[in-house]
Amino acid sequence: FSFSSLSHLHPVNMLNSCNVKKFCHSKALTSPYPGSHIERSQVPADKVGWLVEWKDYNPVEYTARSVLAGPVWADPQINDKSFSPKFNERDGEVERKSLNSLYVVENGRPRNPAGRTGLTGRGLLGRWGPNHAADPVVTRWKRDESGNKIAHPVTGKNILQFVAIKRRDCGEWAIPGGMVDPGEKISATLKREFGEEALNSLQKSPEEKAELEKQLQQLFSQEHFVVYRGYVDDPRNTDNAWIETEAVNYHDETGETMDNLPLEAGDDAGVVKWVDISEELKLYANHSYFIKLVTEKLGAHWSENPGPECQE
Numbered sequence: 502f503s504f505s506s507l508s509h510l511h512p513v514n515m516l517n518s519c520n521v522k523k524f525c526h527s528k529a530l531t532s533p534y535p536g537s538h539i540e541r542s543q544v545p546a547d548k549v550g551w552l553v554e555w556k557d558y559n560p561v562e563y564t565a566r567s568v569l570a571g572p573v574w575a576d577p578q579i580n581d582k583s584f585s586p587k588f589n590e591r592d593g594e595v596e597r598k599s600l601n602s603l604y605v606v607e608n609g610r611p612r613n614p615a616g617r618t619g620l621t622g623r624g625l626l627g628r629w630g631p632n633h634a635a636d637p638v639v640t641r642w643k644r645d646e647s648g649n650k651i652a653h654p655v656t657g658k659n660i661l662q663f664v665a666i667k668r669r670d671c672g673e674w675a676i677p678g679g680m681v682d683p684g685e686k687i688s689a690t691l692k693r694e695f696g697e698e699a700l701n702s703l704q705k706s707p708e709e710k711a712e713l714e715k716q717l718q719q720l721f722s723q724e725h726f727v728v729y730r731g732y733v734d735d736p737r738n739t740d741n742a743w744i745e746t747e748a749v750n751y752h753d754e755t756g757e758t759m760d761n762l763p764l765e766a767g768d769d770a771g772v773v774k775w776v777d778i779s780e781e782l783k784l785y786a787n788h789s790y791f792i793k794l795v796t797e798k799l800g801a802h803w804s805e806n807p808g809p810e811c812q813e
Contacts, residue, residue, distance in 0.1 A: 529738040541619030549616035564622040575627035594683035635690040636678030653802040661801035675785035701767030
């Protein structure tokens with residue numbers, strides 16, 4: 502089938518189809534902040550947007566020690582004299598452009614385009630402004646022992662499965678994605694992260710690595726489609742640093758490529774397995790939303806009660 506019909510799935514259109522604040526900000530208001538005892542300042546729903554005046558807004562400032570230690574993936578502090586970032590553009594090897602639109606820079610600090618989060622600084626994120634990630638959604642049809650596709654008894658639609666990891670940090674199921682390295686192409690990040698998290702490629706021998714690389718190349722070079730590009734409602738987001746992702750679906754129609762790939766948890770994953778897709782899935786950040794878009798595109802089973810698209 503053709504993937505060209507997906508051009509309308511621009512994140513701005515997707516955001517407009519629902520209550521924007523609800524879509525953008527629920528997990529980004531999580532307290533305490535992940536991996537800490539830091540409580541965010543409370544932000545009422547009607548004060549999330551920056552256009553709403555709020556003179557008494559007094560967010561907590563927090564940047565994790567692991568970020569302040571200056572690892573290669575992190576920016577210096579904003580007041581560091583040697584640091585003069587070029588926001589809203591490509592800054593050397595670091596991409597500081599947003600996938601959505603230009604963001605405001607106030608007193609030298611980028612401002613979260615989705616609104617207030619009750620926390621300034623960078624939290625666990627390395628970059629001021631957008632922190633770019635990539636999420637490979639690898640899917641296949643659920644099949645019986647004879648190799649026939651299995652349909653859902655109520656909807657009659659075929660059941661889709663995707664490779665999911667259970668995150669070590671929070672125990673939630675997620676797409677096996679990760680951050681884009683400086684200068685790295687998104688396509689390379691997608692393949693690398695999938696290899697590291699779902700196949701434990703970092704722990705393989707050189708021979709095993711070469712074999713995995715061949716199979717990964719086969720999967721990741723086939724036709725695919727971009728499910729979503731833009732802001733992610735992530736519990737690590739702050740007023741000055743946030744995650745944006747490109748979620749891409751690689752669908753193995755026959756199942757032949759993926760059946761030979763030995764799933765093995767590695768890197769940030771505690772467990773990795775094929776998971777049946779349905780609306781009952783509770784996933785990390787807004788990963789359920791990405792998965793739902795894939796089922797719509799492939800005509801797979803999602804929900805037993807097709808209700809209105811945007812429910813409160």
